[in-house]
Amino acid sequence: MELLHAASAGTMESSDALVTVSPAENGISLSITSPVIHQYGEQIKKVVLERLEALEVKNAEITVVDKGALDCTLKARVEGAVFRACDAADAGIPWGGAVK
Amino acid sequence: MINAVGRDIPEEVMAATGRDIFRGTYVNDNKEYTKAAPTVRAVCDPKRSKMVASIREAIEKCGLKDGSTVSFHHHFREGDYIVNMVMTEIHEMGLKDITVCASSLGKAHDAIVPFIEDGTITSIYSSGVRGKIGEAISNGKLKNIAVMYSHGGRVRAIEEGRIHIDAAFIGAPTADEYGNLRANGGKSNCGVLSYAYADAQYADKVVAITDTLVPFPNIPASISMVNVDYVCVVDEIGNPNKIATGAAKPTTDLRKLLMAQYCTDFVVAAPYYKDGFVYQTGVGGASIASTIYLAEKMRKDNIHMSLGLGGIATPMVRLMEEGLIGKLVDTQDFDLGAVESIQAHPDRHIEITGSEYANPMNKGAYVNKLDYVILAALEVDTHFNCNVITDSTGLITGAQGGHPDTAAGAKCTIVISPLVQGRSPAVCTDVTTVTTPGETVDVVITDYGIAVNPARPDLMEAAKNCGAPLYTIEELRDIAYSIVGEPRKIKFGEKVVGIVEARDGTIIDVVRQMQEYVFDD
Amino acid sequence: MIDESKKKRLRRSMLFLNCQKPSLIRDPYVYKPDSIMLDLEDAVAENQKDAARFSLYHALQEINYRGVERVVRINGIDTPHWQEDIRVCVAGGCDVIRIPKCTCANDVAIVEEAVYNAEKEFGKEEGSVLLMAALESCLGVINAFEICKSSERLIGVALSGGDYTKDLQTHITFTGIELAGARQQMIIAARAAGVQCFDTVFTNLDDMEGFEAETEMIKLMGFDGKSLVNPRQIPVVHKVFTPTKKEIITAEKIVREIDTKKALGIGVFTVDGKMIDIAFYDGAKRTLMLAKAAGVYEGDLV
Numbered sequence: 001m002e003l004l005h006a007a008s009a010g011t012m013e014s015s016d017a018l019v020t021v022s023p024a025e026n027g028i029s030l031s032i033t034s035p036v037i038h039q040y041g042e043q044i045k046k047v048v049l050e051r052l053e054a055l056e057v058k059n060a061e062i063t064v065v066d067k068g069a070l071d072c073t074l075k076a077r078v079e080g081a082v083f084r085a086c087d088a089a090d091a092g093i094p095w096g097g098a099v100k
Numbered sequence: 101m102i103n104a105v106g107r108d109i110p111e112e113v114m115a116a117t118g119r120d121i122f123r124g125t126y127v128n129d130n131k132e133y134t135k136a137a138p139t140v141r142a143v144c145d146p147k148r149s150k151m152v153a154s155i156r157e158a159i160e161k162c163g164l165k166d167g168s169t170v171s172f173h174h175h176f177r178e179g180d181y182i183v184n185m186v187m188t189e190i191h192e193m194g195l196k197d198i199t200v201c202a203s204s205l206g207k208a209h210d211a212i213v214p215f216i217e218d219g220t221i222t223s224i225y226s227s228g229v230r231g232k233i234g235e236a237i238s239n240g241k242l243k244n245i246a247v248m249y250s251h252g253g254r255v256r257a258i259e260e261g262r263i264h265i266d267a268a269f270i271g272a273p274t275a276d277e278y279g280n281l282r283a284n285g286g287k288s289n290c291g292v293l294s295y296a297y298a299d300a301q302y303a304d305k306v307v308a309i310t311d312t313l314v315p316f317p318n319i320p321a322s323i324s325m326v327n328v329d330y331v332c333v334v335d336e337i338g339n340p341n342k343i344a345t346g347a348a349k350p351t352t353d354l355r356k357l358l359m360a361q362y363c364t365d366f367v368v369a370a371p372y373y374k375d376g377f378v379y380q381t382g383v384g385g386a387s388i389a390s391t392i393y394l395a396e397k398m399r400k401d402n403i404h405m406s407l408g409l410g411g412i413a414t415p416m417v418r419l420m421e422e423g424l425i426g427k428l429v430d431t432q433d434f435d436l437g438a439v440e441s442i443q444a445h446p447d448r449h450i451e452i453t454g455s456e457y458a459n460p461m462n463k464g465a466y467v468n469k470l471d472y473v474i475l476a477a478l479e480v481d482t483h484f485n486c487n488v489i490t491d492s493t494g495l496i497t498g499a500q501g502g503h504p505d506t507a508a509g510a511k512c513t514i515v516i517s518p519l520v521q522g523r524s525p526a527v528c529t530d531v532t533t534v535t536t537p538g539e540t541v542d543v544v545i546t547d548y549g550i551a552v553n554p555a556r557p558d559l560m561e562a563a564k565n566c567g568a569p570l571y572t573i574e575e576l577r578d579i580a581y582s583i584v585g586e587p588r589k590i591k592f593g594e595k596v597v598g599i600v601e602a603r604d605g606t607i608i609d610v611v612r613q614m615q616e617y618v619f620d621d
Numbered sequence: 622m623i624d625e626s627k628k629k630r631l632r633r634s635m636l637f638l639n640c641q642k643p644s645l646i647r648d649p650y651v652y653k654p655d656s657i658m659l660d661l662e663d664a665v666a667e668n669q670k671d672a673a674r675f676s677l678y679h680a681l682q683e684i685n686y687r688g689v690e691r692v693v694r695i696n697g698i699d700t701p702h703w704q705e706d707i708r709v710c711v712a713g714g715c716d717v718i719r720i721p722k723c724t725c726a727n728d729v730a731i732v733e734e735a736v737y738n739a740e741k742e743f744g745k746e747e748g749s750v751l752l753m754a755a756l757e758s759c760l761g762v763i764n765a766f767e768i769c770k771s772s773e774r775l776i777g778v779a780l781s782g783g784d785y786t787k788d789l790q791t792h793i794t795f796t797g798i799e800l801a802g803a804r805q806q807m808i809i810a811a812r813a814a815g816v817q818c819f820d821t822v823f824t825n826l827d828d829m830e831g832f833e834a835e836t837e838m839i840k841l842m843g844f845d846g847k848s849l850v851n852p853r854q855i856p857v858v859h860k861v862f863t864p865t866k867k868e869i870i871t872a873e874k875i876v877r878e879i880d881t882k883k884a885l886g887i888g889v890f891t892v893d894g895k896m897i898d899i900a901f902y903d904g905a906k907r908t909l910m911l912a913k914a915a916g917v918y919e920g921d922l923v
Contacts, residue, residue, distance in 0.1 A: 009672045014522055015644035036492050036523045037617040039587030045619060068522025070584060072683040073643040076675035089671035091705045095678055095712030096743055352826070354652055354852040520648070547651045582685075583648065 001055050001086050009080030017069040019077040021085050024061045034066035047071050051078040054098050105534045107609045113596050122608040125508050136261025139304045152330045155189045162267040162305040167197045171268040173296035174204035179342030182271035184211045191220045199223035203295035204499050207231035228489050228499025238495045240613040246598035252458025252505035253603045255298045268299035268306045271337045275310040279328025280321035284443050286312030288338040291433030291442050293322035297453035300327040311337045344436040347414035351385030355547050359516050360389035362545050362568035368397050369562035372471035376406040381474040383413045383434045386516050391415045398424050417441040431457045458505035460603040467509030477515050479531040482573050484538030484553050487531035492524045494590045494614045500535050507540035519546040525580035534609040551576050623748045623773050631914050632656050633846040633862045634855045639664035640673040646680050652852040656690035661706050670702050674709045681713030692717040711739035723754035724761045726771035733772050751776050757784035762803045769814030777817030808843045817845040836861040863915035864908045872908035875901050876922045
């Protein structure tokens with residue numbers, strides 16, 4: 001997917017994550033902050049990158065402000081932000097396809 | 101060297117702190133030793149005044165110099181002004197290498213961090229540290245290794261002479277000019293002065309600091325004039341609103357209520373629930389809710405608690421007033437209700453000293469008489485070891501308090517924690533920092549269910565009958581990991597910034613410098 | 622194929638949860654509700670409908686709700702959201718879709734068609750997702766019977782008291798007077814159609830006694846359960862819906878008597894010397910189911 005503009009999804013509440021994506025030129029740049037970065041930093045990174053790959057996002061700048069979100073929430077926030085950035089979040093989501 | 105809870109304690113840390121490794125909770129039973137004694141300057145001349153005009157004058161008269169040790173109590177909790185006032189004065193006098201020996205330090209003392217950074221303070225002994233002091237220590241800013249001891253362990257250290265206090269600065273809600281100190285009757289009442297008692301007895305010099313000077317005799321006194329050298333009057337010793345807060349509202353959080361229900365049902369099903377039992381609980385939402393549930397059971401079963409111990413809050417006071425508790429034996433007051441009660445019920449609500457409460461090396465402390473203690477923890481591991489001081493980033497953010505003392509003393513030690521908080525699993529394979537050894541922890545209660553220490557098969561029957569799903573501790577961990585994933589260990593730096601002292605002064609664990617997380621590749 | 626046992630399962634408590642709040646939907650099963658109702662409608666702000674669906678999808682796919690039934694309330698068929706809501710519900714594999722603001726049998730038919738199409742799109746078995754209808758208007762209440770009969774998938778109807786009382790030109794009084802007609806009409810319709818019936822929420826969390834009294838009343842009226850806004854209400858509902866010892870013993874006797882006699886080809890049943898009717902059978906079974914769910918019956922008759 002080609003990002004058209006910056007977008008975000010999520011909140012800063014406990015157990016949630018605020019994910020912001022914006023268009024970029026050269027590949028993926030990712031920044032993560034989390035209260036559990038030592039324990040789950042690699043897992044968070046893996047989940048985020050896997051989602052981007054599944055959605056075929058090749059170029060993006062991504063910021064994840066994690067507040068102790070579970071993987072299912074992280075996935076939802078990354079997808080929410082990406083689909084919003086592509087103006088495609090409202091209908092026709094490929095549930096069970098790219099969104100999995 | 102590997103200690104009794106499996107932690108590898110570096111030999112250079114043992115050498116630097118002059119401490120052995122932890123070898124077990126009860127290895128010192130029957131041990132004989134000689135107590136330390138302070139150097140006393142006599143007051144024979146009745147004409148000599150103990151009044152000093154300022155904290156500066158008190159410090160000078162105490163003869164403090166580079167390398168001295170000063171002590172403080174934490175009965176003013178987050179409303180304390182004493183530590184900052186005294187340390188600012190010491191800093192302005194240009195003294196260096198001071199050891200601060202506090203019963204506890206908190207966010208109220210953020211202001212002393214610059215004194216850690218500039219070498220005024222180079223050693224800290226405290227039950228724990230929160231706020232910016234915790235950050236400073238965790239980031240390696242303190243020159244020497246910080247020592248975190250339990251309330252009982254602190255008194256032991258002072259009585260054994262492991263810590264020698266040059267001057268104790270005791271904040272007192274009221275004082276007379278001859279140094280009789282009370283915790284009540286002033287502007288900033290804190291109910292009791294339990295943790296200051298050992299300081300008053302064992303420090304070479306004792307300075308009372310008050311904002312309410314009352315006529316002689318200020319008795320019955322928590323701290324007697326026979327131990328006090330100087331009395332200093334200041335405008336304010338603390339913020340009354342933060343010292344004795346209003347009673348916490350009973351929680352409506354069903355998760356806490358659920359754990360409270362499990363806890364109470366377990367207490368009632370366990371063999372120690374009979375007339376005259378002895379009990380201690382905390383002030384967290386689940387603890388207070390379980391006290392309220394327990395009271396309902398006690399009324400119904402016509403069972404009474406002979407003694408409620410430790411830090412006291414309003415719910416326990418109400419049960420005493422109702423006659424469900426015989427005596428409250430108090431070391432700290434958490435709210436206004438407790439402060440008022442100790443004044444209103446001198447026959448039933450009794451102040452005790454820190455030594456009487458929890459010192460493992462006197463001739464038997466109150467904690468040894470506990471049937472039940474209800475505790476919280478940040479983490480519990482599959483060996484039942486608990487962590488109450490370091491958080492998920494490795495930061496020192498809590499205090500041992502009476503956790504290891506009461507756990508060691510009680511016949512039945514119950515630790516309550518939600519299984520998962522945010523993404524942090526409360527039950528894990530190995531806690532980040534051991535503060536309380538698993539051999540003293542009997543039961544873990546979470547919102548998902550209950551686990552009993554296999555060393556206590558006698559408690560299994562009660563666990564089966566308490567309505568909570570019964571699991572092994574490993575099963576609880578597996579449930580937690582199935583929700584949040586298996587955590588990696590926190591990556592620390594090499595430098596040891598603090599030791600966790602077991603009750604007997606040995607090293608149960610070390611805390612290393614925090615380190616910014618670096619991703620794998 | 623509709624799974625009848627799934628359709629007729631116990632639903633004493635149905636806890637409302639905002640899909641957009643991860644802290645709420647991660648483990649509500651610790652409170653042991655019979656069903657949770659993950660809300661895409663009123664609880665979710667208009668500009669968060671999209672994000673809530675992503676949360677819902679992954680929650681349905683990845684969180685083990687440990688046997689708690691997963692109902693999703695979609696947005697109304699008069700909004701731009703409901704069709705995508707249905708797609709995510711079906712793809713995610715929820716158990717039941719709750720149709721808000723249902724006014725007539727055709728509303729159910731519209732949703733059912735979309736569900737059918739989504740089942741095809743996502744390769745799900747036909748009938749995998751059940752439906753329930755929330756009646757929130759006078760028209761919906763007056764059409765209760767046709768709504769109850771509208772679909773094989775329909776597990777039952779639920780009253781939504783807030784909107785209904787507005788339509789009625791009154792308000793919630795906590796006396797029950799304003800809801801009396803709707804409750805009576807709906808439970809009769811539901812029973813006549815052989816589906817379940819659920820009462821509206823009770824929003825005053827400080828009045829637990831009032832809540833318990835209302836729950837007792839709706840149980841006596843015949844309701845199967847109640848929609849709940851806070852987990853604190855769950856144990857109260859379950860307590861009210863727990864049969865007494867005497868009720869359990871009688872129910873056991875009825876089930877045993879009828880099972881044995883029927884096997885022998887006998888059509889006359891007696892319990893404790895009294896003649897009973899075959900019509901007692903379902904009620905007795907239901908009593909035992911309630912008792913089992915409450916942990917006070919461990920027998921094998923249900």
